[in-house]
Amino acid sequence: MAQPPLSQRIQRLERRLGVRLFERTSRQVALTEPGALLLAEAREVLARSEAFMATARRVRDGETGLLRAALPPDLSGETVAALLAGFSGAGASGLELELHELSTAQQLERFAAHELDVGLIHHPCDVSGLELGPVLRRELGVLLPRGAAAAGLDEVPLSSLTGHDLILFPRAGAPAVYDDLLTTCARNGYTPPAVRHALGSSFVRGLVLSTEAVAFGPRDTHGHAKEGTEAAAGVDTEKGVVWRPLTGAPLALRHSVAWPAGRGDAAVSAFAEAATHALRTTAGAAPDLPARPLHLRPASEYWL
């Protein structure tokens, strides 16, 4: 920008605000104190206005546009199908859904890069800058070899898994979830002699079969047999691996729909409702448990 128009615009702005923003001498221009105070706010206003324009674009394109959505890899095919059916039935006509299979960490990255409009994430994760739908809980049961003593129980107390190694996803995938699972196991009397890492469900089953180890998984992705065809409690999966619920349901996966704060529009809401409904009806997801008693300690620094 040429100098005269720039300084004219600054002067106009100073007149309008009634604040002197710059100190001018013949040789240099420096920000005044009031100018410095306003600078931080101005940056925020600019950032917000960018977000505002992006939302406007999506609103404008909403009827005929594209919704970029993501689901985690641990959903059953049935849940995904129910979600898609629910979404297209929600009257989002003309809206194209671009669906990706992404981990929570990948979704958070894409939200930050403005490459994703809505997704289903796991908790706990850093939710700064996001808005969330209600948190739902999918209880975890245990996969164990048919020959294991605990396989004879309808409901398996965690403490009865003592002596079995545990197969768990690699910690780097979600350190907080990993640590919480192991801590809860220990609090309930099960400290595995060793933790082995595996992700793929076939590999997990193979390890369960061959090493007498156990793994955790939600009922909907580990029982091909559904309630009604099998005893309500446990599920016999293929070839000698059985799924049993855990006594007291101490372990769970927790999900919610998430989208960047301030970017929720009709399409995002339709996806959020469809995902929540699909999880409830096909994956047995229930509302998150009421919070446990809380004893804030002095180092918390905050107090309500």
Next chain:
Amino acid sequence: MTDALTRIHAAFADAGVTGRLHAVDIDSGAQLDAGADQPVCTASVHKLCLLVTLHEQAAAGFLDLTEQVECPPEGRTAGPTGLAAMLDGARLSLRDLAYLMMSVSDNAAADLLLARVGLDAVNRTTARLGLTGTHAVHTFGELLATIKEDAGPGGARSLADPHVVARLRALDPARTNHSTPRDMTRLLAAVWRDEACTPEHGAAIRRVLGLQVWPHRLASGFPFDDVHVAGKTGSLPTVRNEVGVVEYPDGGRYAVAVFTRTARTSALQPAADAVIGTAARLAVDALRAPQAGPRGAWPDR
């Protein structure tokens, strides 16, 4: 330096936090930047800005630090330490209130001091020191009130619900007291170089920063009897921060600011507390390594 940055990011990920860090050698200006210009919620770290303001006003003769303040039990800002947790009336000098504010993060003492100097004065001080990304929009009592309001009828317990955490204004830098890691190391460096205040007041500020009682964050990274650590923490649901200065016996002194957001919503976050020390140590070790970074890099001095 790149290696140190990689290790710092890995330490943050391993602890289940999103972390921002800035570390600077107070004398050479060599620095380490891991998101140093990201806006962050300061929480109680802003008490450091208030402390500097208080001493600036004392230096200017606007107030006397030995001035006695009545601290009635009614209307005190809530908190788990210091006057905020005490039951009866007290009378303390301004500088002893400052000691409580910094050593145990006493919210009541902080708001009594804020009532004396005013929020505007705090913002004038940070602006004067060139901290353009730093601004206070409310008192500590007002900050806690937004959390109470946003948490709703469930109270403190509902802060474990991510759905509730996501809507807290207190966790959005655009709507609460905020700064950047670089602004905070700049403030600390100014205090340690006696550029923020007169040497006499600088010494008083450094003294109370060294009297902070918490061992679990920045200090945990430096388990050495001959290393001095002075700092101020800040905490809110999912927010764990500390900024401070680490001084080695060979004269090396480093300002470090670490701001984290945790994945977990639980009130207790030992891994996040500890990684503040771990990351700070990685940064200081890198700055102390021979040939670390560009020397004399203070760009705007």
